[in-house]
Amino acid sequence: MLPKPRADLKPNTFEFEVEPLIAPAGFREYDARWLFPEQINLAGMQALGLGLGTLIHEMGVRPALAVGHDFRSYSASIKNALIIGLMRAGAEVHDIGLALSPVAYFAQFALDVPGVAMVTASHNENGWTGVKMGAQRPLTFGPDEMSRLKEIVLSGAGKERDGGRYIHVPDMAERYIADLANRPKIKRRLRVVAACGNGTAGHFAPKVLEGIGAEVIPLDCNLDYTFPRYNPNPEDMEMLHALRDKVLAEGADVGLAFDGDGDRCGVVDDTGEEIFADKVGVLLARDLSARHPNAQFVVDVKSTGLFLTDPVLVANGARTDYWKTGHSYIKRRAHELDALVGFEKSGHYFFNPPIGRGYDDGLVSAIAICDMLDRNPGTKMSELREALPKTWGTPTMSPFCPDEVKYQVVDRMVALFTGMKANGETLIGQKIRDLVTVNGIRVVTEDGTWGLVRASSNKPGLVVVVESPTSEANMRGMFAEIDTRLSAFPEVGAYDQKI
Numbered sequence: 240m241l242p243k244p245r246a247d248l249k250p251n252t253f254e255f256e257v258e259p260l261i262a263p264a265g266f267r268e269y270d271a272r273w274l275f276p277e278q279i280n281l282a283g284m285q286a287l288g289l290g291l292g293t294l295i296h297e298m299g300v301r302p303a304l305a306v307g308h309d310f311r312s313y314s315a316s317i318k319n320a321l322i323i324g325l326m327r328a329g330a331e332v333h334d335i336g337l338a339l340s341p342v343a344y345f346a347q348f349a350l351d352v353p354g355v356a357m358v359t360a361s362h363n364e365n366g367w368t369g370v371k372m373g374a375q376r377p378l379t380f381g382p383d384e385m386s387r388l389k390e391i392v393l394s395g396a397g398k399e400r401d402g403g404r405y406i407h408v409p410d411m412a413e414r415y416i417a418d419l420a421n422r423p424k425i426k427r428r429l430r431v432v433a434a435c436g437n438g439t440a441g442h443f444a445p446k447v448l449e450g451i452g453a454e455v456i457p458l459d460c461n462l463d464y465t466f467p468r469y470n471p472n473p474e475d476m477e478m479l480h481a482l483r484d485k486v487l488a489e490g491a492d493v494g495l496a497f498d499g500d501g502d503r504c505g506v507v508d509d510t511g512e513e514i515f516a517d518k519v520g521v522l523l524a525r526d527l528s529a530r531h532p533n534a535q536f537v538v539d540v541k542s543t544g545l546f547l548t549d550p551v552l553v554a555n556g557a558r559t560d561y562w563k564t565g566h567s568y569i570k571r572r573a574h575e576l577d578a579l580v581g582f583e584k585s586g587h588y589f590f591n592p593p594i595g596r597g598y599d600d601g602l603v604s605a606i607a608i609c610d611m612l613d614r615n616p617g618t619k620m621s622e623l624r625e626a627l628p629k630t631w632g633t634p635t636m637s638p639f640c641p642d643e644v645k646y647q648v649v650d651r652m653v654a655l656f657t658g659m660k661a662n663g664e665t666l667i668g669q670k671i672r673d674l675v676t677v678n679g680i681r682v683v684t685e686d687g688t689w690g691l692v693r694a695s696s697n698k699p700g701l702v703v704v705v706e707s708p709t710s711e712a713n714m715r716g717m718f719a720e721i722d723t724r725l726s727a728f729p730e731v732g733a734y735d736q737k738i
């Protein structure tokens with residue numbers, strides 16, 4: 240009988256070296272995240288690999304996976320432990336080495352394997368690790384698969400099988416770069432700042448952008464897993480402000496920021512203005528719907544209301560479906576609806592054929608932005624932005640809330656706003672027009688101002704986003720309404736950033 244993972248082991252003890260430590264809360268809706276070594280140890284990662292291999296057998300899928308790791312001081316060790324567990328389960332492991340998450344997804348197609356296990360903490364701070372997993376390309380696991388994986392791993396139900404095999408793949412990075420660059424060069428002379436926050440994307444982004452014909456100005460592209468300047472997170476204003484300063488100093492046409500595992504892309508225009516990812520999505524939807532009439536798009540509930548009301552999208556016959564936040568949810572929904580693109584406010588974009596293969600790839604997004612500018616040779620990025628209808632919106636804000644209670648807090652917010660609407664109460668002096676509860680709660684007032692509260696899927700915290708199509712005052716007022724109510728809950732702590 241294999242030992243069941245424990246959640247109470249302490250580092251620097253005999254038990255920690257020989258028994259698996261796994262904190263149950265690390266199993267999230269569509270991937271897994273833990274603090275290492277406080278919440279998972281190497282034996283725990285072996286147990287996860289054994290459980291993942293067992294689940295893949297249970298799903299009736301050929302047990303062959305592409306496995307990679309991001310650039311952190313401990314990621315290679317964690318990946319090796321995961322590989323041992325997978326091989327114990329009888330899986331065929333194709334080790335692609337240091338990689339971006341989209342490189343691992345690309346490897347599923349390049350190697351013709353159904354599975355993927357990418358060791359990454361994405362944009363999380365150092366100390367975090369995790370795994371993004373899938374067994375049906377281009378999709379990654381959702382709540383059903385993650386719940387079953389959690390059950391297998393924590394109950395010690397992983398099954399050892401013969402037939403495990405290790406295959407070293409030394410050139411996947413080069414194959415991925417060549418695949419993206421194997422296309423016509425852009426005609427417009429574009430000067431692009433590529434900001435990578437010293438994360439893994441620093442090895443890939445400049446080569447890909449140069450490969451399509453852009454002039455690249457690197458910013459923090461040397462790999463350094465201490466992240467000495469800022470965390471590689473294109474939603475973090477510190478990273479965007481550094482990118483803004485570089486764009487202005489260099490007179491660049493656009494600035495592109497990539498997160499730690501390269502599946503997201505943030506944008507700063509030629510004037511140094513940060514463009515939130517949902518607004519970039521509207522710009523790309525405008526560009527693509529002009530070339531693909533009646534295009535279907537999918538966006539998450541954090542995204543701007545312009546996807547429904549923008550006159551250019553309406554004239555192009557574009558259709559948009561609002562869905563649950565989370566890369567697995569949007570990816571699946573875009574796949575189900577055969578959407579041209581799925582856009583997430585966090586910067587995950589899912590380009591389906593003929594543009595991409597259906598998975599989120601920050602560099603495919605960057606290429607789409609360069610192509611959009613190339614198709615508008617006399618227009619600046621700032622002019623494209625200014626052509627959008629005006630709205631006032633916040634960044635994605637994340638007040639701390641423990642994993643154990645965050646969903647309960649959101650449920651109470653749903654009940655609170657539902658009761659207010661039923662009783663005819665007002666927010667910012669207006670009646671509540673609509674409540675969207677597909678993922679947390681999005682409360683909409685009569686003038687279209689809206690605020691969202693949902694539980695974060697990958698960190699102990701909530702997610703708060705606010706937008707108004709009428710005024711900055713109403714945007715700030717809606718944030719104050721939400722913040723006042725959240726502050727009444729003792730479980731809710733400080734924000735990572737505020738407006």
